[in-house]
Amino acid sequence: MGKIDMRGTTICCIRKNGEVAIGGDGQVTLGDTVVKHGGRKVRTIRDGAILAGFAGSTADAMNLFERFEAKLDEHAGSLLRAAVALAKEWRTDKYLRQLEAMMIVADRDNTLLISGNGDVLEPDDGVAAIGSGGAYAKAAATALVNHSDLTARDAIREAMGIAANICIYTNNNITIESIDKEV
Numbered sequence: 422m423g424k425i426d427m428r429g430t431t432i433c434c435i436r437k438n439g440e441v442a443i444g445g446d447g448q449v450t451l452g453d454t455v456v457k458h459g460g461r462k463v464r465t466i467r468d469g470a471i472l473a474g475f476a477g478s479t480a481d482a483m484n485l486f487e488r489f490e491a492k493l494d495e496h497a498g499s500l501l502r503a504a505v506a507l508a509k510e511w512r513t514d515k516y517l518r519q520l521e522a523m524m525i526v527a528d529r530d531n532t533l534l535i536s537g538n539g540d541v542l543e544p545d546d547g548v549a550a551i552g553s554g555g556a557y558a559k560a561a562a563t564a565l566v567n568h569s570d571l572t573a574r575d576a577i578r579e580a581m582g583i584a585a586n587i588c589i590y591t592n593n594n595i596t597i598e599s600i601d602k603e604v
Contacts (some may be wrong), residue, residue: 430445430449430460430462430554430590430591431446431550431558431581431584431591432445432551433550434525434527434532434577435548435565435576435577436527436547437576438572438573438602440600440601441529441573442574443474443527443599444578444580444597444598445462445581445595446554446592446594447460447462447592447594448590449479458594460479466489466493469600470528471500472527473486473489473525475522475524476524476552477522478521481520485511485520485535486524488510489524500528501531501533511539512538520537521537523536523551532547532549534549547566548566550562550584552590553590554585554587554591557583559580561584562576562577565579565580573599578595578597581593
């Protein structure tokens with residue numbers, strides 16, 4: 422598989438105190454040109470029970486998003502089983518191997534990063550990030566989770582803002598979705 426070019430987006434997910442939140446910026450680029458400022462790269466699935474964010478080629482990411490939803494249907498809504506099935510198909514299917522995208526998916530209990538290399542990774546610290554500004558967002562999110570009283574949602578907003586101030590392929594038009602604590 423070729424190098425995945427993650428320019429043009431930042432996705433970050435934080436799990437803290439029973440809440441999980443995922444955020445993504447809105448900048449969409451074509452080469453070195455911004456073509457859209459308000460792209461929506463974060464979605465909810467299953468009536469808000471599952472969060473998903475994607476980075477990479479837009480068409481490829483949308484294809485993977487649709488395939489992930491189909492895998493959820495095949496596996497009775499099990500996030501982990503659907504993620505493993507998608508990663509397996511992604512790695513072994515001749516067409517899918519060409520897709521250049523990554524996903525972060527989360528439900529009330531799990532946060533998973535899914536890649537085209539067949540990886541399904543669960544972060545140790547409840548923080549995951551992908552895309553061009555992913556390293557900046559992850560560093561900021563980790564610091565905020567460990568050294569602030571911010572909620573997961575508020576920490577995402579701050580971490581994404583920090584990434585947007587550093588990464589030229591990330592903007593401040595942030596979309597955040599979350600799953601609150603069970604009451």
